[in-house]
Amino acid sequence: MMNQYDVVVIGGGAGGMSSALGAYQNGAKKVLLVERDIELGGILQQCIHNGFGLHHYKEELTGPAYAERLKQELMDTEIDIKLQTTVLKITKDKEVHMMNEKDGYQVIQAKAIIASNGCRERTRHQIDIPGKRLSGIMTAGLAQRYLNIDGYLVGKKVLILGSGDIGLIMARRMTLEGAKVLGVAEIMPYSNGLNRNIVQCLHDYDIPLYLSHTIAKVSGNDRLEQVTLSEVDEKFQMKEGTNKTFEVDTLLLSVGLIPDNKLLTDISVKMNPITNGAYVNDKYQTNIEGIFACGNSLHVHDLVDYVSEESYEAGKNAANYVLHQNKVKQNIINVKSSDHIHYVIPNQIMLDNKNVAFKFRVTKPMEKALIMIKQGNKIVIEIKKRHLLPAEMENVKVNKKVFKYDDDISIEVKGV
Amino acid sequence: MFKKEMTCIVCPRGCILTVTKKDGDYQVEGNLCKRGINYGIKEVINPVRQVTSTVKIEDSIHPRLPVVTDKEISKDLIFEVMDEINKVTLKAPIHYRDIIIKNICGTDVNIIASRSMDHI
Ligand SMILES: Cc1cc2nc3c(=O)[nH]c(=O)nc-3n(C[C@H](O)[C@H](O)[C@H](O)COP(=O)(O)OP(=O)(O)OC[C@H]3O[C@@H](n4cnc5c(N)ncnc54)[C@H](O)[C@@H]3O)c2cc1C
Ligand code: SF4
Numbered sequence: 001m002m003n004q005y006d007v008v009v010i011g012g013g014a015g016g017m018s019s020a021l022g023a024y025q026n027g028a029k030k031v032l033l034v035e036r037d038i039e040l041g042g043i044l045q046q047c048i049h050n051g052f053g054l055h056h057y058k059e060e061l062t063g064p065a066y067a068e069r070l071k072q073e074l075m076d077t078e079i080d081i082k083l084q085t086t087v088l089k090i091t092k093d094k095e096v097h098m099m100n101e102k103d104g105y106q107v108i109q110a111k112a113i114i115a116s117n118g119c120r121e122r123t124r125h126q127i128d129i130p131g132k133r134l135s136g137i138m139t140a141g142l143a144q145r146y147l148n149i150d151g152y153l154v155g156k157k158v159l160i161l162g163s164g165d166i167g168l169i170m171a172r173r174m175t176l177e178g179a180k181v182l183g184v185a186e187i188m189p190y191s192n193g194l195n196r197n198i199v200q201c202l203h204d205y206d207i208p209l210y211l212s213h214t215i216a217k218v219s220g221n222d223r224l225e226q227v228t229l230s231e232v233d234e235k236f237q238m239k240e241g242t243n244k245t246f247e248v249d250t251l252l253l254s255v256g257l258i259p260d261n262k263l264l265t266d267i268s269v270k271m272n273p274i275t276n277g278a279y280v281n282d283k284y285q286t287n288i289e290g291i292f293a294c295g296n297s298l299h300v301h302d303l304v305d306y307v308s309e310e311s312y313e314a315g316k317n318a319a320n321y322v323l324h325q326n327k328v329k330q331n332i333i334n335v336k337s338s339d340h341i342h343y344v345i346p347n348q349i350m351l352d353n354k355n356v357a358f359k360f361r362v363t364k365p366m367e368k369a370l371i372m373i374k375q376g377n378k379i380v381i382e383i384k385k386r387h388l389l390p391a392e393m394e395n396v397k398v399n400k401k402v403f404k405y406d407d408d409i410s411i412e413v414k415g416v
Numbered sequence: 417m418f419k420k421e422m423t424c425i426v427c428p429r430g431c432i433l434t435v436t437k438k439d440g441d442y443q444v445e446g447n448l449c450k451r452g453i454n455y456g457i458k459e460v461i462n463p464v465r466q467v468t469s470t471v472k473i474e475d476s477i478h479p480r481l482p483v484v485t486d487k488e489i490s491k492d493l494i495f496e497v498m499d500e501i502n503k504v505t506l507k508a509p510i511h512y513r514d515i516i517i518k519n520i521c522g523t524d525v526n527i528i529a530s531r532s533m534d535h536i
Contacts, residue, residue, distance in 0.1 A: 038477060048468050048482035048530060062468055064482045064531035068512045148470055151480040176469060176498050195430040199423050200465060204491065387429045 005030045005080075006322045007315070008096045008110040010087045010263065013042020014304045015116035015295020015311040017070040020079050022315020023114070027323050031079045032108065034098055036086040040074070041067030042118055043296075044304065046145045049169055051196075055305035066304055087117075092267050094290055112290045112318040115264055115278075116311055119257040119296040121166075127255050131217050136224030140166045140254035144173070153177050155250025159227050160184045161215060163191040163198075164391075165302065167254030172201035181205070182246045185213040185229050187236060190365055192391045194302075216243055218251065227251055257300045264293065274343045275299040281332065281348035282356045284314035285321070292318050299345055299359070306359070306395060331406060338374075338412040340364065342390065349409070353401045360396075360411055362388045370416045373398065376407030388413065422459055424452045435460050464488035468530070469501050471516060475535050476508030482530040483516050489525045496521050508535040 007023040009016045012035030020033045039045070044052070047063030054060055057069060074081070085100040096108045121139040129137070136155060144166065146152045156179050160167045163186035171181045184202065189212050191198055202209055216230035216238060231242035259277040261269075270279045270287040277298040278286040284294050294314035295307045331351040337344040337360060344360040358373070366388040373381040373396070380402050388394070403409065418437035423430050424447060433456040434445045444456040466488050470480035489497060497520055504516060510533045517527040 045531075048470060048484075050466050050468055050484060060466075062482060062484050062530040065484075065512065068531045148482065149478050149480060151470060151472065176467075176494070195423055195428060196425040199425050203423070204465070387427075389428055392428060 002095075002107055002109045004109045004111075005032045006110070007031045007112045007114065007318045008108060009033045009114045009116060009315070010090075010096070011035065011042065011115070011117035011295070011297070012037070012040040012081070012083070013116065013118050013295065014044055014066065014070060014307045015118070015297070016040075016042070016114070017067075017074055018308040018311035019114045019116055019292075019294055019315035019318070021070075021073055021077065022312035022317075023112075023319045024077050024079050024315075026316040026319040028112075028315075028319035031077075032110075033074075033079055033081045034085050034087055034096070035081070035083050038084055040071055040081070040083070043141075046141070046148045047169075048148045049173070052304050055303070056308050063304075070308070087263060090115075090263055090267060090291075092288055111322045112292065114292045114294065114311075114314055114318055115261070115297055116293070116295040116314075117260055117263065117297045119259045119300055122253070122256045122258060124253060127253070129215055129218060131219055134218060134220045134224045135222055136220070136249050137218065137251045138253070140170045140252040143250075143252050144170055147173060147177065153179060155179060155248070157182065157248045158250045158252060159229075159246050159248045160252045160254060162186065162254035162256070163188075163193050163209060163211075164254050164256065165193045165197050167252065168193045168197040168201040170252055170254070171207050172205060175205045175207070179250075181207050182248060183208045183210055183229075185210045185215065187212065187214045187232060194391060210244075214238065215251075224249055224251055257296065259297045259300065261293075261297055264291070267291075269293075272343065272347065275345070277345075279347045280345065282346040282350060283317040283321075284310065284346070285317065290318075290321055299343070302391065302393060306393065310357070310359075333403070333406060334408045336408055336410045338410045340366070340413045341411050344411050349400060349403075351400060351403060351406075353399065355397055355399050358394075358396045358398065358411060360394050361390055361392075362394075362413055363390065365389050366413065366415055368416050369413050371396070372412045372414070374410050374412065375403050375405055378405075380409075384416070385413075418460075420460055422456065424455050426451045426455050463491040465491050465494060467494055467497050467501075469498060471501055471527075472505040473510065473533060474505065474507050476510075476533040477536055478533065481506060481510055481516075481533050483527050484530050485520070486526045486528050487524070489520070489523060493521050493523070497527075501527060508533050 006028040044063035044067040052066040089097040217228040230238040278293040294311040342361045371383040435456045444453045473481040514529045
């Protein structure tokens, strides 16, 4: 007979570990965590800087330390863990097809599946860089992995494209290891990184940040030798006569992350084109019953603490689903993002008297703003904010008792 | 007259502060709230940072072990700390929070392991 589990979790990063714990601690008896790498931790293992865990562990930890703490919690449970095992495919009937060297191809029957398999970095192919294919151009996350896990510095003279946190952190990290970082270029007129990273990664080492700049040209023979930046106008068109050329051997791309969801799209789970993650309700359940999604494969998070919180909930809900298959029918209403809100999660909620956490990002930086949660055209909740940034995900907890009607919910923000 | 510009990082607002020193007294301008004053003055008198890096390790699953200072250390010492860290080669196993270098660069700060690494 096919091997059976109550809950199978795909991915052993912060999200997967937290959801396995959530499922186990809420009554799921047989829980399996599947990770393709040689150890648990996911992206945390290469994020050796600190700044993790302030909410979850009330202590500032490095990425590997955060992973270690979660791993210790897992060791006190009877959760089964398979390492170096890749999930190749799942089915609507909740079969999990996986492969590893020892057992070969295996199929496991699950009652619930949680997809927590993280995200990928946007590569050169997904943005347009004019010029030849050269060695020395790579994503910042890959360079981070080479340096922090394998101890290999990818270049000596570096330029970074994209001012998100990964780019900023790598600017400091490569400087500390003896490389010269000539600058960070950002096409937007503002940085996508946290202020703290701009100060402690760039200002501390006098690394210039070129806002409203993009790459006009890359050149070299086999290896990268030169990168030319150009300033852009409001329509992101390059301005003539603003070119600056840098002699560098390395260009790191930090131009965004995209949730990795092939496993879900293959079985036609309904996807959100803005987040590139699944549409989920407030149980983190996709449109296919018993299939849940959380962590960076649902939407890209900047704080691991929120990944843990959300994924623990997803695990708990998966356990409840397994234990109480025949649920009471509940009223379900849609949640939409409106003016200046880029996206919101969840996309549906069940009307009951529990709490829901609305997570969303604004489309542009805003000073003195008013966030409004509306049902139909009635404002149910208003929250004043001094400052909103696209780089920082907002997380607003609401008791669902306040939603008294069957109308859709929308989240809006306006300047005041 | 001493004068320094910086971004306050205490909250996401990121005020641009100007810190000046006149007759031995520090003054902060550009701050929207009181917390900016403390931050600005501290950044001028004694800026401190946490340092994270890796050290070489043998007989373990990875060739590098991530490490961190157990307290913040003076910003001026960062590169000296890096030099010391880069001199070390460890042998697995190492446990989370083991002290790797005690009292680095003559301070009361230790370099500790960010994670455990088993022997293979
Ligand atoms: C460079 C960087 C810096 C960051 N800095 C900070 C910070 O300073 N502070 C902070 O709080 N947060 C930070 N974050 C955010 C936070 O760390 C991440 O959002 C979080 O760790 C993501 O966890 P996850 O489990 O969703 O994804 P991941 O950690 O990516 O885990 C996904 C796991 O799934 C596995 N997997 C994928 N596909 C399969 C498959 N088919 N079969 C089996 N396994 C599979 C992968 O191997 C991986 O281990 C940072 C993120 C990045 C990328
Ligand atoms: S001065 Fe106050 S408001 Fe301005 S960034 Fe600092 S803490 Fe925030």
